[in-house]
Amino acid sequence: MVLVALAGLGAGVINALVGSGTLITFPTLVALGYPPVTSTMSNAVGLVAGGVSASWGYRAELRGQWDRLRWQIPASLLGAVLGAYLLLHLPEKVFAQIVPALLVLALVMVVAGPWIQSWARRQAEAAGRSAEHVTPVRKVLLVFGTFAVGVYGGYFTAAQGILLVGVMGALLPESLQRMNAAKNLLALVVNVVAALSYTLVAFGRISWPVAGVIAVSSLFGGWVGARYGRRLSPNVLRTVIVLIGLIGLYRLMRV
Numbered sequence: 001m002v003l004v005a006l007a008g009l010g011a012g013v014i015n016a017l018v019g020s021g022t023l024i025t026f027p028t029l030v031a032l033g034y035p036p037v038t039s040t041m042s043n044a045v046g047l048v049a050g051g052v053s054a055s056w057g058y059r060a061e062l063r064g065q066w067d068r069l070r071w072q073i074p075a076s077l078l079g080a081v082l083g084a085y086l087l088l089h090l091p092e093k094v095f096a097q098i099v100p101a102l103l104v105l106a107l108v109m110v111v112a113g114p115w116i117q118s119w120a121r122r123q124a125e126a127a128g129r130s131a132e133h134v135t136p137v138r139k140v141l142l143v144f145g146t147f148a149v150g151v152y153g154g155y156f157t158a159a160q161g162i163l164l165v166g167v168m169g170a171l172l173p174e175s176l177q178r179m180n181a182a183k184n185l186l187a188l189v190v191n192v193v194a195a196l197s198y199t200l201v202a203f204g205r206i207s208w209p210v211a212g213v214i215a216v217s218s219l220f221g222g223w224v225g226a227r228y229g230r231r232l233s234p235n236v237l238r239t240v241i242v243l244i245g246l247i248g249l250y251r252l253m254r255v
Contacts, residue, residue: 008046009221009224011221016222041206046215054222057226058181059181062182075150076147087155146186
């Protein structure tokens with residue numbers, strides 16, 4: 001349980017900064033002898049608490065984003081419901097096979113985000129629009145992208161935070177820290193749906209002591225990650241995202 005708690009703490013910190021905390025807790029549980037399905041469900045239930053503390057820690061960066069989030073939150077919710085449904089009817093390997101390609105695409109968008117935003121700003125200024133204006137086309141693409149990541153997250157939760165940051169970075173004239181705040185909230189919505197689905201469908205297959213330990217440790221980890229992650233410069237935060245994404249990609253390729 002000490003090892004589980006340490007894994008939950010690390011996952012909470014990483015989820016607040018980047019996402020992909022599941023890539024710490026899930027292998028830890030499997031290595032300790034818990035069956036993969038039990039590990040997946042217990043981990044999903046426990047990490048909800050870390051998502052709550054991370055979202056609360058980034059609440060200041062969420063200000064001014066609600067006009068857009070009122071569209072993104074329902075998209076994440078509907079996507080997560082569909083993803084959870086697919087999880088109950090399709091083998092997990094269906095999504096597992098495409099995760100590396102999705103993760104590579106997301107990392108490319110995270111790295112290219114500043115150039116994409118600069119190009120969009122020049123296009124807006126040339127058209128006489130405010131650089132902060134989000135066109136209807138980009139808003140539709142954003143909502144669709146959020147829905148798609150929600151489907152992925154409801155089915156296979158690992159690295160959904162990186163995918164969300166990649167999508168928003170390509171479409172929004174926002175700072176990385178503000179996008180990270182939105183990512184924490186949207187990922188929390190997806191994780192709540194996944195956790196409720198597991199609880200309702202397979203209550204007896206969840207290890208509740210493990211879920212409880214992860215909940216407590218990730219709650220603290222999410223607070224730590226939000227407290228110190230908000231102080232990182234955009235370039236440092238982007239580097240952390242890419243490094244953790246590459247580590248996650250390596251681990252996924254070895255599964």
